Amino acid sequence: MVTGAGDGIGRVTAHTLAARGATVILLGRTVSKLESLYDEIHSSDAPEPGIVPMDLMNTSEDKINEMANAIGEQYGRLDGILHNASILGTRLPFANSDLNEWREVMQVNFMAPVMLTRLLLPLVERSNDASIVFTSSSVGNKPRAYWSAYAVSKYALEGLALLLADELENTSAIRINIVNPAATRTAMRAAAYPAEDPMTVKTAEELMPLYLYLLGNRHGGEHGELFDPRTWEPPKR
Numbered sequence: 184m185v186t187g188a189g190d191g192i193g194r195v196t197a198h199t200l201a202a203r204g205a206t207v208i209l210l211g212r213t214v215s216k217l218e219s220l221y222d223e224i225h226s227s228d229a230p231e232p233g234i235v236p237m238d239l240m241n242t243s244e245d246k247i248n249e250m251a252n253a254i255g256e257q258y259g260r261l262d263g264i265l266h267n268a269s270i271l272g273t274r275l276p277f278a279n280s281d282l283n284e285w286r287e288v289m290q291v292n293f294m295a296p297v298m299l300t301r302l303l304l305p306l307v308e309r310s311n312d313a314s315i316v317f318t319s320s321s322v323g324n325k326p327r328a329y330w331s332a333y334a335v336s337k338y339a340l341e342g343l344a345l346l347l348a349d350e351l352e353n354t355s356a357i358r359i360n361i362v363n364p365a366a367t368r369t370a371m372r373a374a375a376y377p378a379e380d381p382m383t384v385k386t387a388e389e390l391m392p393l394y395l396y397l398l399g400n401r402h403g404g405e406h407g408e409l410f411d412p413r414t415w416e417p418p419k420r
């Protein structure tokens with residue numbers, strides 16, 4: 184499952200996983216984007232993807248349980264979750280920040296991954312080689328002035344990932360890791376740095392060796408680690 188599959192890094196990852204033979208469940212909020220991605224994947228030789236239209240801002244335990252039941256019936260298990268969907272919110276001094284925006288950003292970027300992971304865990308436990316990847320940010324590892332709820336949501340997300348990694352270390356084969364994609368040419372990056380020339384920023388495609396390594400079956404068993412494409416090198420085999 185890839186959340187926020189309709190655009191940006193999520194879209195490229197869904198394509199890449201499908202091209203490598205994965206049956207990808209595309210979760211996102213804009214149905215037209217999911218449908219065009221579905222058509223692109225379905226018209227290739229890749230396995231038919233699944234579509235889950237879900238606005239993570241307004242989701243609920245009932246909606247996620249309904250989805251989990253449907254996934255269980257159709258696919259039997261989940262081999263991986265990429266928690267990728269996220270909103271940026273407004274960057275401004277804390278003293279001027281809007282409390283409703285805090286709630287929204289924390290819901291999409293943090294509470295939704297909590298809810299999805301908690302309720303999908305039984306399906307992930309049915310896999311014998313599962314991976315859950317949480318997408319953070321440089322400002323999540325070390326919150327930076329004015330990055331407001333976005334930074335704090337990612338900091339909390341890293342906390343969740345480390346908590347789960349510690350809990351599951353000796354009781355499960357599920358690998359839990361964090362990725363900080365760092366500057367990547369997407370709509371979110373353009374919104375965060377409007378004066379930047381996008382051509383100076385790496386593409387989402389350039390992240391794919393790392394994402395495939397973490398989500399695929401040729402990993403090295405890494406667990407509880409933070410990955411950054413600027414320092415990561417594929418292991419020599």
Ligand code: NAP
Pocket residue numbers: 186187188189190191192193210211212213216237238239240241266267268269270291318319320321363364365366367368369370371372
């Ligand atoms: P993006 O282009 O803005 O894509 C974000 C995706 O999340 C979109 O598909 C969006 O759906 C989806 N999404 C947003 N709100 C949602 C909601 N309420 N419910 C369901 N889906 C929702 O962002 P990106 O740059 O690819 O970012 C991907 C991840 O990398 C994010 O976690 C981001 O924080 C992280 N990251 C990115 C960068 C970077 O430079 N790009 C750097 C560090 C970290 P719609 O298409 O329908 O809007």
